[in-house]
Amino acid sequence: MTADGDRLLRQAITYGGGWTVALGAAALLGAAAELLLPAALGLAVDAALGEADRRWPLAACGLVVLIVATDTVSNLASGAGTARTTARIRHRLLRHVLALDPRRAAHYPVGDLVGRLAGQAADSGQAGSTAVIGLTAALPPLGSVVALLLLDWRLAVTFGAGLLLLAAGLRAFLTDASAAAAGYLGVQGRIAGRLAEALHGARTIAAAGTAHAEIGRVLAPLPLLRTHGTRTWTTLASASGRTAAIAPLLQLAVVAVGGWSVAEGRLTPGQLFAAVQYAALGAGLGSIVATLNRLVRTRAGAHRVASVLAEPPRSYGTATLPAGTGRLVLAGVTVHGADGRPVLDRIDLRVPPGATVAVVGPSGSGKSTLAAVAGRLRDPDAGDVFMDGMALRRLSPTALRHAVGYGFERPVLVGETIAEAITLGSAEEDGDIDTADERSGAGQSGVGQSDERSGVGQSGVGQSPSGRSGAGRLARLARAAAIDEFVARLPDGYRSRLDETPMSGGEAQRLGLARALRAHRLLILDDATSSLDTATEHRIAEAVAAHPDSRTRLVVTHRVHTAAGADLVAWLEAGRLRGFGPHRELWRDPDYRAVFAGSAPSHPGSTDLPAPSHPGSTDLPAPSHPEPAAPHPEPAAR
16 A cells, blocks of 8 residues: 555656646756855855955845745746646546445545545645655755865764764654654544534434434544644654754854864855855755655655555446347346345346336345346446346446436436436537427426427437437426426526525435436336325326336335336345246235335235336236346456
8 A cells, every 4th residue: 555655646746747847947946046055155255355256245146036036936836736736636536436336435434535535635736846845955955065075074074963863863753753644644534434424414313312422423533633643743843853952053063163174274254154054054954844744744645545546446348238128137146245244145137128127125135236236336246237138347338327327215416507417417418408498397397298399108208209309308308207397497497506406305306317217228216206295206107107118117116006017026035036026926925015014005906107118017927038047158358
């Protein structure tokens, strides 16, 4: 992990581009000017005594102007380079986090990831300026030794001995400060993670009256945070104290040796003045301590960012789906939980194309995990998932996104506007959004109409009706998800900003459904209508069932009427597939009926959902075409 962090630091230095180069040039030029200034001042003193050229005072003034100019350029280049590097690291980290397998991402609490993205990425972004400033900060002490050696070797020996003492102290500071900084950032991330969890469950905490206990849980690591913080400041104070004690003594020693050399005639008064200035310049290691402290924090931040970047991202293939009708096959699928126990255990499931399959089972039976595996939100630990004969892991991200749509109980909406939330962040053309705005008013919100305006009943949700070339697609998706009337009431319609649009849980859920309905092959609804009233749920069910093409539907539910309205039911129990068939047949088993205990009463044949859109009924038999016992294994290259 240390190697990963150091590698990221080296990469971050290059991210600054031309700004880092400009900073290096300005810093080197400024350091050279600082080293020349004592000699120029010494010659200026000798010039005042009539022992040197009268132009040396002007040269000293020119060096002062150069130091000021290079310092200004250094500050500008440092700020711009740091901003550029920080932005690049943040983009890289965010892209990587979003590309991780959910199980790997779950190792890092949300608050901790936010801390790494906001705080530690900014620390890492200072790598270029810290490296340049660190290198140039070492030039004054080394240059002072060389200058004193040129003046009198006795001065160089005296000054060099003092520098060795200071360097030993700085090495100890670097080791202790690194450990303290890493510990501090780690505990800080732990607190941030607990805080994010508490904020997510704020309503539950308030209802339970456990706010005081939750505050104690979130702040429990504070004593450890204080320990690391105290260690950091103690280490810094100790290093500064040693520098403050040794530096004046070192300067006095140089003055004493220099005075002796003047008395012996080895130095002029101006050279003695220059020697004293070099001693002050080289012994002023306070800037080096500050630079080392900055380096410690930068390195600690880079290591925390690198630890996330070291997690392998989910791999994708490059394939596209072959022509097909949405046949879904789960072959020997096994998924283990964090404790190693199977959440899904050797699931073999063949879903006929275009069928609606309800996934039922008691809590903890693996319903949501099966839904996640079916659309590759999660990869199985064993077995594979195929769609129309193609393993999902071989598909490109674009092919997978177009093929599969998810509707969740609590969807996370992405994008700037309502339109982008429905189109997964890809804004439609302005003309399409305008058309959608025009068609989203009340009076055109019927679902299942066969006219050209609704697009449902002729071409299906998410399909362009003849002659329309996709115009008004947003309106059709919104009508199908029963969110069109809500959008019509917004002043800016589909261009309304998400962060400025107040909405209920049901409205957010319907926006998520509209997004899911874009799927071409497989629509997965994981309790996606739980926040809706009965009338709205029925309206959406009509839209989903009215899709007459090949799209397959997988519906995770605990409602008996939803299971009764499906073509087939996958009954899970303890991670195993207990049964798979029509609801009417499964209803004969008392254990199956017990799954719906407490649900609305329903006799086996009843349903509140519309009849399936494809040929067949709720007692649809297994597909007539032969299914393979198991799909042929794909090449290892997948």
